[in-house]
Amino acid sequence: MQQTLSIVKPDGVQKNIIGEVITRFERAGLKIAALRMVKLGIEEAGRFYIVHKERPFYGELTAFISEGPIVVMVIEGKDAIKRVRDIMGATNPKEARPGTIRADFATNIERNIVHGSDSPESAAYEIPFFFSAPDIMKNS
Ligand code: UDP
Ligand code: MG
Numbered sequence: 001m002q003q004t005l006s007i008v009k010p011d012g013v014q015k016n017i018i019g020e021v022i023t024r025f026e027r028a029g030l031k032i033a034a035l036r037m038v039k040l041g042i043e044e045a046g047r048f049y050i051v052h053k054e055r056p057f058y059g060e061l062t063a064f065i066s067e068g069p070i071v072v073m074v075i076e077g078k079d080a081i082k083r084v085r086d087i088m089g090a091t092n093p094k095e096a097r098p099g100t101i102r103a104d105f106a107t108n109i110e111r112n113i114v115h116g117s118d119s120p121e122s123a124a125y126e127i128p129f130f131f132s133a134p135d136i137m138k139n140s
Contacts, residue, residue, distance in 0.1 A: 004080045011113055033075065041066060086100075
Protein backbone atom coordinates (compact mmCIF):
# COMPACT_ATOMS: atom_id res chain seq x y z
CA MET A 1 0.00 0.00 0.00
CA GLN A 2 1.17 3.48 -0.85
CA GLN A 3 -0.16 6.92 0.06
CA THR A 4 -0.09 10.06 -2.06
CA LEU A 5 -1.35 13.61 -1.70
CA SER A 6 -3.79 14.93 -4.26
CA ILE A 7 -5.36 18.37 -4.52
CA VAL A 8 -8.36 19.67 -6.43
CA LYS A 9 -6.89 23.07 -7.26
CA PRO A 10 -8.87 26.36 -7.16
CA ASP A 11 -9.89 26.03 -10.81
CA GLY A 12 -11.34 22.57 -10.16
CA VAL A 13 -13.33 23.80 -7.16
CA GLN A 14 -14.53 26.79 -9.21
CA LYS A 15 -15.66 24.51 -12.05
CA ASN A 16 -17.71 22.34 -9.66
CA ILE A 17 -15.76 19.18 -10.44
CA ILE A 18 -14.56 18.19 -6.96
CA GLY A 19 -16.82 15.15 -7.14
CA GLU A 20 -15.74 14.30 -10.68
CA VAL A 21 -12.07 14.22 -9.64
CA ILE A 22 -12.76 12.11 -6.56
CA THR A 23 -14.99 9.76 -8.58
CA ARG A 24 -12.22 9.06 -11.04
CA PHE A 25 -9.87 8.04 -8.23
CA GLU A 26 -12.55 5.93 -6.52
CA ARG A 27 -13.57 4.25 -9.77
CA ALA A 28 -9.97 3.12 -10.17
CA GLY A 29 -10.23 1.37 -6.81
CA LEU A 30 -8.14 3.92 -4.92
CA LYS A 31 -9.27 4.82 -1.38
CA ILE A 32 -9.67 8.27 0.17
CA ALA A 33 -7.86 8.07 3.53
CA ALA A 34 -8.18 11.77 4.46
CA LEU A 35 -9.90 14.78 2.93
CA ARG A 36 -10.62 18.42 3.71
CA MET A 37 -11.13 21.83 2.17
CA VAL A 38 -8.66 24.62 2.87
CA LYS A 39 -7.60 27.99 1.51
CA LEU A 40 -3.86 28.53 1.46
CA GLY A 41 -2.18 31.83 2.19
CA ILE A 42 0.47 32.93 -0.28
CA GLU A 43 3.27 32.01 2.16
CA GLU A 44 1.92 28.51 2.75
CA ALA A 45 1.55 28.11 -1.00
CA GLY A 46 5.19 29.06 -1.40
CA ARG A 47 6.20 26.42 1.16
CA PHE A 48 4.06 23.74 -0.45
CA TYR A 49 5.66 24.35 -3.86
CA ILE A 50 9.13 25.13 -2.47
CA VAL A 51 10.66 22.53 -4.84
CA HIS A 52 9.75 24.89 -7.71
CA LYS A 53 11.27 28.00 -6.05
CA GLU A 54 13.75 28.65 -8.87
CA ARG A 55 11.29 28.00 -11.70
CA PRO A 56 10.01 31.00 -13.72
CA PHE A 57 6.38 30.08 -12.97
CA TYR A 58 6.80 29.93 -9.16
CA GLY A 59 5.22 33.33 -8.44
CA GLU A 60 2.20 32.74 -10.66
CA LEU A 61 1.79 29.19 -9.40
CA THR A 62 1.74 30.21 -5.73
CA ALA A 63 -0.74 33.02 -6.53
CA PHE A 64 -2.96 30.56 -8.40
CA ILE A 65 -2.98 27.83 -5.75
CA SER A 66 -3.88 30.40 -3.07
CA GLU A 67 -6.56 32.25 -5.09
CA GLY A 68 -9.45 30.18 -3.71
CA PRO A 69 -10.37 27.10 -1.73
CA ILE A 70 -8.81 23.75 -2.59
CA VAL A 71 -9.62 20.19 -1.60
CA VAL A 72 -6.66 18.25 -0.20
CA MET A 73 -6.78 14.50 0.17
CA VAL A 74 -4.65 11.50 0.99
CA ILE A 75 -5.22 8.70 -1.46
CA GLU A 76 -4.22 5.17 -0.68
CA GLY A 77 -3.72 2.05 -2.75
CA LYS A 78 -1.19 -0.16 -4.46
CA ASP A 79 1.08 2.08 -6.59
CA ALA A 80 -1.14 5.04 -5.62
CA ILE A 81 1.46 7.65 -6.60
CA LYS A 82 1.79 6.49 -10.20
CA ARG A 83 -1.87 5.56 -10.60
CA VAL A 84 -3.08 8.97 -9.43
CA ARG A 85 -0.69 10.65 -11.85
CA ASP A 86 -1.88 8.43 -14.70
CA ILE A 87 -5.49 9.40 -13.96
CA MET A 88 -4.48 13.11 -13.79
CA GLY A 89 -2.65 13.19 -17.14
CA ALA A 90 0.35 15.25 -18.23
CA THR A 91 1.01 18.68 -16.67
CA ASN A 92 0.24 20.37 -19.99
CA PRO A 93 -3.32 19.43 -21.00
CA LYS A 94 -2.30 19.63 -24.67
CA GLU A 95 -0.03 16.65 -24.00
CA ALA A 96 -2.40 14.80 -21.67
CA ARG A 97 -3.82 11.48 -22.81
CA PRO A 98 -7.53 11.64 -23.74
CA GLY A 99 -9.74 10.58 -20.86
CA THR A 100 -7.42 11.95 -18.19
CA ILE A 101 -8.64 14.65 -15.81
CA ARG A 102 -6.35 17.28 -17.27
CA ALA A 103 -7.19 16.43 -20.89
CA ASP A 104 -10.89 16.68 -20.07
CA PHE A 105 -10.94 19.76 -17.81
CA ALA A 106 -7.68 21.76 -17.63
CA THR A 107 -7.55 25.28 -19.05
CA ASN A 108 -3.78 25.41 -19.62
CA ILE A 109 -0.45 24.19 -18.22
CA GLU A 110 -0.93 26.24 -15.04
CA ARG A 111 -4.68 25.93 -14.42
CA ASN A 112 -4.70 22.16 -14.65
CA ILE A 113 -7.29 21.16 -12.03
CA VAL A 114 -5.38 18.62 -9.99
CA HIS A 115 -2.16 17.87 -8.12
CA GLY A 116 -0.60 14.53 -7.26
CA SER A 117 2.67 13.78 -5.47
CA ASP A 118 5.32 12.74 -8.00
CA SER A 119 7.43 10.41 -5.81
CA PRO A 120 7.51 8.78 -2.36
CA GLU A 121 9.81 11.63 -1.26
CA SER A 122 7.28 14.25 -2.40
CA ALA A 123 4.44 12.38 -0.73
CA ALA A 124 6.45 12.28 2.51
CA TYR A 125 6.67 16.09 2.41
CA GLU A 126 3.20 16.83 1.08
CA ILE A 127 1.00 14.55 3.20
CA PRO A 128 2.16 15.91 6.60
CA PHE A 129 1.97 19.42 5.13
CA PHE A 130 -1.84 19.08 5.39
CA PHE A 131 -2.59 16.11 7.65
CA SER A 132 -1.40 14.82 10.99
CA ALA A 133 -1.31 11.07 11.57
CA PRO A 134 -4.63 10.77 13.48
CA ASP A 135 -6.46 12.45 10.59
CA ILE A 136 -5.42 9.74 8.13
CA MET A 137 -7.78 6.77 8.32
CA LYS A 138 -6.50 3.22 8.44
CA ASN A 139 -8.14 0.53 6.31
CA SER A 140 -10.38 3.08 4.65
N1 UDP B 1 3.13 24.86 -13.89
C1 UDP B 1 3.05 26.05 -14.58
N2 UDP B 1 3.85 26.23 -15.68
C2 UDP B 1 4.73 25.26 -16.10
C3 UDP B 1 4.81 24.07 -15.38
C4 UDP B 1 4.00 23.90 -14.28
O1 UDP B 1 2.28 26.93 -14.23
O2 UDP B 1 5.43 25.47 -17.10
C5 UDP B 1 2.27 24.67 -12.69
C6 UDP B 1 1.13 23.67 -12.91
O3 UDP B 1 0.00 24.09 -12.15
C7 UDP B 1 1.74 22.39 -12.37
C8 UDP B 1 2.52 22.92 -11.17
O4 UDP B 1 3.07 24.16 -11.63
O5 UDP B 1 0.75 21.44 -12.03
C9 UDP B 1 3.65 22.03 -10.69
O6 UDP B 1 4.49 21.73 -11.78
P1 UDP B 1 5.03 20.26 -12.01
O7 UDP B 1 6.08 20.30 -13.06
O8 UDP B 1 5.38 19.64 -10.69
O9 UDP B 1 3.74 19.51 -12.64
P2 UDP B 1 2.78 18.39 -12.02
O10 UDP B 1 3.60 17.51 -11.11
O11 UDP B 1 1.67 19.11 -11.29
O12 UDP B 1 2.26 17.65 -13.22
MG1 MG C 1 4.81 18.04 -9.51
